[in-house]
Amino acid sequence: MASLGGQQENEEDEFISSLPKERGWSFSHVYLFEQFWCPSSLIRERNIFQKHFHAKQSDVLVASFPKSGTTWLKALTFAIVNHKKFSSTENHPLLTSNPHQLVPPLYTFRGNIHDQILQLSNMAEPRVFGTHIPFPSLPKSVIELNCRIIYICRNPFDTFVSAWAFFNKIKVESLSTLTKEEAFEMFCNGVIEFGPWWSHMLGYWKESVARPNTVLFLKYEDLKEDVDFHVKKVADFLGCSFTQEEESDGVVESIAKLCSFEGMKDLEVNKSGTINFEIKRFENKLFFRKAEIGDWVNHFSPSMVEKLSKIIEEKLSGSGLSFKMHS
Numbered sequence: 666m667a668s669l670g671g672q673q674e675n676e677e678d679e680f681i682s683s684l685p686k687e688r689g690w691s692f693s694h695v696y697l698f699e700q701f702w703c704p705s706s707l708i709r710e711r712n713i714f715q716k717h718f719h720a721k722q723s724d725v726l727v728a729s730f731p732k733s734g735t736t737w738l739k740a741l742t743f744a745i746v747n748h749k750k751f752s753s754t755e756n757h758p759l760l761t762s763n764p765h766q767l768v769p770p771l772y773t774f775r776g777n778i779h780d781q782i783l784q785l786s787n788m789a790e791p792r793v794f795g796t797h798i799p800f801p802s803l804p805k806s807v808i809e810l811n812c813r814i815i816y817i818c819r820n821p822f823d824t825f826v827s828a829w830a831f832f833n834k835i836k837v838e839s840l841s842t843l844t845k846e847e848a849f850e851m852f853c854n855g856v857i858e859f860g861p862w863w864s865h866m867l868g869y870w871k872e873s874v875a876r877p878n879t880v881l882f883l884k885y886e887d888l889k890e891d892v893d894f895h896v897k898k899v900a901d902f903l904g905c906s907f908t909q910e911e912e913s914d915g916v917v918e919s920i921a922k923l924c925s926f927e928g929m930k931d932l933e934v935n936k937s938g939t940i941n942f943e944i945k946r947f948e949n950k951l952f953f954r955k956a957e958i959g960d961w962v963n964h965f966s967p968s969m970v971e972k973l974s975k976i977i978e979e980k981l982s983g984s985g986l987s988f989k990m991h992s
């Protein structure tokens with residue numbers, strides 16, 4: 666972890682310990698920082714980032730609440746921005762690397778901060794980063810330079826099931842396994858890494874309405890319905906539209922196929938590869954579970970359905986944001 670130096674570190678520790686604190690889903694604790702629940706390590710990383718990271722105008726951000734389709738959108742975005750560089754069928758980096766390796770998270774400082782900044786500044790442009798950070802807490806330079814942001818969200822029912830399955834598998838050893846009931850209670854209270862999920866979605870939703878050329882808001886369910894349409898939409902948004910010839914050659918369809926759940930989950934790198942997450946090293950295969958719309962029906966009791974539906978109604982009403990719950 667990058668170091669701030671003695672006194673500053675102490676002040677930061679004091680600041681973090683003054684914040685409201687809850688048990689996390691995968692981290693021992695999460696703190697209410699800038700109105701979202703966040704592990705202490707991320708608060709530190711984010712503070713360093715605010716100070717030292719300078720966005721470039723060509724940077725692209727893939728933003729999401731966890732378990733909403735991040736892996737899929739990272740793969741698609743990487744393939745789209747590099748479609749002139751790599752063929753989707755031969756030797757494509759996505760055939761041998763997990764999307765999270767090709768599209769690194771904005772905040773994961775390990776080791777020397779200056780090396781990290783140098784590494785990032787040497788990345789091929791356009792640099793594509795992933796982030797689960799809510800809109801208001803993004804690095805200032807990202808906002809000031811109007812870097813393009815693609816946000817993906819998913820219906821909260823499926824997001825909950827996916828998160829419950831995933832976080833229990835990657836959690837720190839010392840944490841007890843969250844029962845479905847415990848996790849659901851926390852989810853309904855917004856207490857989950859990067860939550861509350863409703864303010865996360867609404868933050869990006871409002872920006873996408875106010876600045877549609879800067880923030881593109883996508884839904885997992887819509888991508889499932891017509892991925893080719895969305896591949897073209899993302900390319901147009903990023904200013905790298907496909908030519909007529911590329912479209913006739915089937916480039917759009919081959920990107921969609923390369924990034925499909927079926928295509929990705931059976932790749933060797935995603936079956937047996939591992940990724941170094943802050944908490945521990947875990948298997949890439951954990952990013953690929955069922956990828957269905959409506960799996961929640963196998964997990965929700967009628968009272969859970971009623972409670973979550975009410976929260977969605979209450980939190981999102983009037984925003985214009987709604988979800989498809991079944992395929």
Ligand SMILES: Nc1ncnc2c1ncn2[C@@H]1O[C@H](COP(=O)(O)OS(=O)(=O)O)[C@@H](OP(=O)(O)O)[C@H]1O
Nearest residue numbers: 731732733734735736737827925926953954955956
């Ligand atoms: N290529 C592709 N296409 C469609 N769906 C996919 C794909 N890759 C992963 N998935 C499904 O997405 C869910 C994981 O969400 P995230 O990728 O956002 O997870 S993470 O936040 O990056 O950890 C998780 O959903 P569930 O299966 O419902 O748990 C994955 O199975």
